[in-house]
Every structure is written in C-alpha cells, then in structure tokens.
Amino acid sequence: xxxxxxxxxxxxxxxxxxxxxDAGLQHVPAxxxxxxxxxxxxxxxxFNIVDQHPHRVPVISLSSSQRLQQVAHAxxxxxxxxxxxxxxxxxxxxxxxxxxxxxxxxxxETKLQLISQDPSSPLLFFTGFFSHEQVKEWKDTLGxxxxxxxDEKLVPYFLRGPMLNFHKKMRMLSRILCEAICSSLAIDSxxxxxxxxxxxxxxxxxxxxxxxxxxxxxxxxxxxxxxxxIIMQDExxxxxxxxxxxxxxxxxxxxxxxxxLGDQIEILTNGYYKSVEHRVLTNQxxxxxxxxxxxxPNEHEHVKPLDQFVTPERPTMYKETKFSDYLKHGFSRGLNxxxxxxxxxxxxxxx
Ligand SMILES: O=C(O)CCC(=O)C(=O)O
Ligand SMILES: [Fe+2]
Numbered sequence: 525x526x527x528x529x530x531x532x533x534x535x536x537x538x539x540x541x542x543x544x545x546d547a548g549l550q551h552v553p554a555x556x557x558x559x560x561x562x563x564x565x566x567x568x569x570x571f572n573i574v575d576q577h578p579h580r581v582p583v584i585s586l587s588s589s590q591r592l593q594q595v596a597h598a599x600x601x602x603x604x605x606x607x608x609x610x611x612x613x614x615x616x617x618x619x620x621x622x623x624x625x626x627x628x629x630x631x632x633e634t635k636l637q638l639i640s641q642d643p644s645s646p647l648l649f650f651t652g653f654f655s656h657e658q659v660k661e662w663k664d665t666l667g668x669x670x671x672x673x674x675d676e677k678l679v680p681y682f683l684r685g686p687m688l689n690f691h692k693k694m695r696m697l698s699r700i701l702c703e704a705i706c707s708s709l710a711i712d713s714x715x716x717x718x719x720x721x722x723x724x725x726x727x728x729x730x731x732x733x734x735x736x737x738x739x740x741x742x743x744x745x746x747x748x749x750x751x752x753x754i755i756m757q758d759e760x761x762x763x764x765x766x767x768x769x770x771x772x773x774x775x776x777x778x779x780x781x782x783x784x785l786g787d788q789i790e791i792l793t794n795g796y797y798k799s800v801e802h803r804v805l806t807n808q809x810x811x812x813x814x815x816x817x818x819x820x821p822n823e824h825e826h827v828k829p830l831d832q833f834v835t836p837e838r839p840t841m842y843k844e845t846k847f848s849d850y851l852k853h854g855f856s857r858g859l860n861x862x863x864x865x866x867x868x869x870x871x872x873x874x875x
Pocket of ligand 2: 747
C-alpha cells in the first residue's frame with residue numbers, strides 16, 4: 525500500500541494519478557492540495573455551493589421546434605446547455621465508453637507503450653492539465669489531435685473504430701450546433717462555422733476517486749480556450765458551472781451531451797454570448813470519466829468581434845488575437861477562471 529502524506533515521500537514525477545490511487549493512496553499528495561481559499565467547500569465565505577438550485581442547466585431537444593429560441597436563451601443566459609435527440613447512436617457511445625474504460629484500465633506502462641512516439645502520432649497520454657501546473661489536477665487524460673496526414677494505425681486497434689467514428693459524428697453535430705448558434709444570433713453561419721470548427725481535438729478524461737476530495741479538483745475553474753466544446757459525461761456527478769456566486773451541478777442526463785461556449789465565441793460576439801466558467805469536483809467513492817470534443821479556429825487564424833456586435837453603445841471589448849497566441853498564453857499560465865480572456869481584452873475598455 526502506498527501512503528503519500530508529505531513531500532518527502534512523493535515520487536519525483538507522477539505519470540498517472542490513477543496509478544497512485546490504485547496502489548492504495550490514503551492521503552492526497554502535497555502537490556495536489558489546493559490553497560484553502562480556492563477549495564470548493566471552504567470553511568467560510570467565498571462561493572456558495574448550490575446543490576438544489578431552482579434553476580437547472582437548460583436541456584434542449586434538437587428535434588424540438590422551439591430549439592432556436594432555447595439555444596438563444598441558453599447561450600445568452602448560461603453559456604452551457606445539454607442536448608438530447610442529437611442523432612449519435614447509443615451503440616456508438618457505448619462502444620467508445622468500453623474502449624476508453626479498457627484503455628484506462630491498462631497498467632500505465634502499457635498505456636505509454638500504446639502511444640506511439642512517432643511525431644505524426646495523434647495521441648498523447650498525460651496526467652493533470654500540463655506538466656508545470658502549480659497545483660496538479662486530479663485527472664489522467666488521453667488526448668487525440670487528428671490531422672489529415674495522420675496514420676490511423678497509430679491509434680490502438682481497440683480505440684480506432686469507435687474513436688474515429690465518434691469523431692466524425694461529433695464533427696457533424698458541432699456543425700449543427702454552430703449553425704443553430706449563428707441562427708440564434710441572426711448571423712451568417714457559413715464563414716463562422718468554417719472557421720470556428722476547423723480545429724477539432726478530443727480529450728478522454730479519467731478522474732479517479734479521491735481519498736480527500738475537499739482538498740482537490742478534478743479540473744479547476746476555467747473557461748475553454750476554443751469556440752465550442754461538446755462533452756459526453758458518464759453518470760457520475762462532478763462537472764459544475766458557475767452562475768454568479770453559485771456553482772451549479774451539470775447533472776448527468778442519460779444520452780445527453782453537454783455543450784459549452786468557449787472564449788472565442790465570447791470574443792467573436794463582443795461579449796454578447798459569454799464563455800462559461802466550469803470546473804470538475806472529485807469524490808471519494810467513484811471514478812468519473814468524460815469525453816470532451818473541442819472545436820476552435822485553426823492556430824494561424826485571427827479572431828476579433830464581428831462588426832454586427834460593435835456599436836457606439838457597445839464598443840469593441842476584444843482586440844484581434846491570433847488563436848495560436850491565445851492558446852500559448854493559456855497553456856503557459858494554467859487554469860484560473862476566465863482570466864485568460866484578459867489576454868484579448870481591449871486595453872481602452874475597463875473590465
Ligand atoms: O470532465 C468534464 O466534464 C469537463 C472537462 C472540461 O471542462 C475540459 O476538458 O475542458
Ligand atoms: Fe473545460
């Protein structure tokens with residue numbers, strides 16, 4: 525049994541938090557402990573945790589005749605919604621869950637061997653958010669970054685079919701969602717969707733059960749750097765969204781996906797639609813998994829508010845920013861609420 529209670533007992537480099545938990549970890553290693561004021565359930569002050577909030581994250585059926593009005597309301601009021609009747613079969617979802625569970629159940633050594641070191645490999649396995657974060661996030665991730673030139677055979681055989689099929693289906697779904705979002709704003713969708721969906725990546729997140737969940741985050745508060753994220757979460761609660769001073773559970777709804785607006789949509793709409801701050805809690809009893817599909821512009825593209833959203837009453841809040849610079853800035857600083865948006869903030873406009 526491994527007990528890692530303090531710095532002196534910590535291994536130099538943690539390759540996988542699941543590996544430590546499986547070995548019988550009793551206490552959270554120091555490098556995962558959040559400062560008291562950042563914790564999700566601080567003793568006093570700070571944010572309220574609302575378990576029984578009268579408002580729920582909107583759930584929208586894509587086959588409803590009311591969907592555009594509902595999307596408009598969800599995007600302007602929440603920045604997040606769940607969708608049902610999305611057309612992605614439960615059998616494909618289940619195939620992908622099985623393949624992902626299988627991957628995470630393998631020993632770390634085997635996981636690392638399955639990820640080719642070939643520069644064209646589309647897969648990456650890592651723990652936390654990135655290697656130099658100040659306090660580590662309680663999660664392991666398999667990242668998938670497809671490219672037109674990628675060799676599909678570098679994806680392990682048991683993941684290949686479900687992952688590539690799911691990726692294709694989600695690309696189509698992201699287009700449907702982007703078009704609905706554009707329609708809800710009465711803007712032309714073609715250019716916006718061509719540009720804001722061109723970079724597509726996936727993250728398979730595994731959050732192990734945590735012996736002291738009050739001390740950690742699966743993923744600390746952040747907004748997504750790109751334009752749109754579609755998440756398939758399992759039945760374990762953990763994802764929360766910030767609404768004013770409250771944190772609200774994004775309760776898992778069977779066969780629903782969660783849609784999150786990212787920072788590039790806030791920039792594009794000059795803050796008319798806002799990216800949403802969210803985080804993932806850990807719990808003591810059950811591991812949680814999510815599969816997140818991220819969409820954004822190509823890295824060389826520049827994003828700035830569309831003319832339609834800039835008026836004398838509402839001057840531009842964001843300057844033109846190259847997406848690769850935005851990503852570089854975000855990945856150099858780590859996750860801290862919506863603070864990365866400051867990078868694109870127009871200096872003439874007070875916050
Ligand atoms: O695990 C989740 O449900 C959310 C993941 C997330 O927010 C992210 O990967 O950016
Ligand atoms: Fe996120």
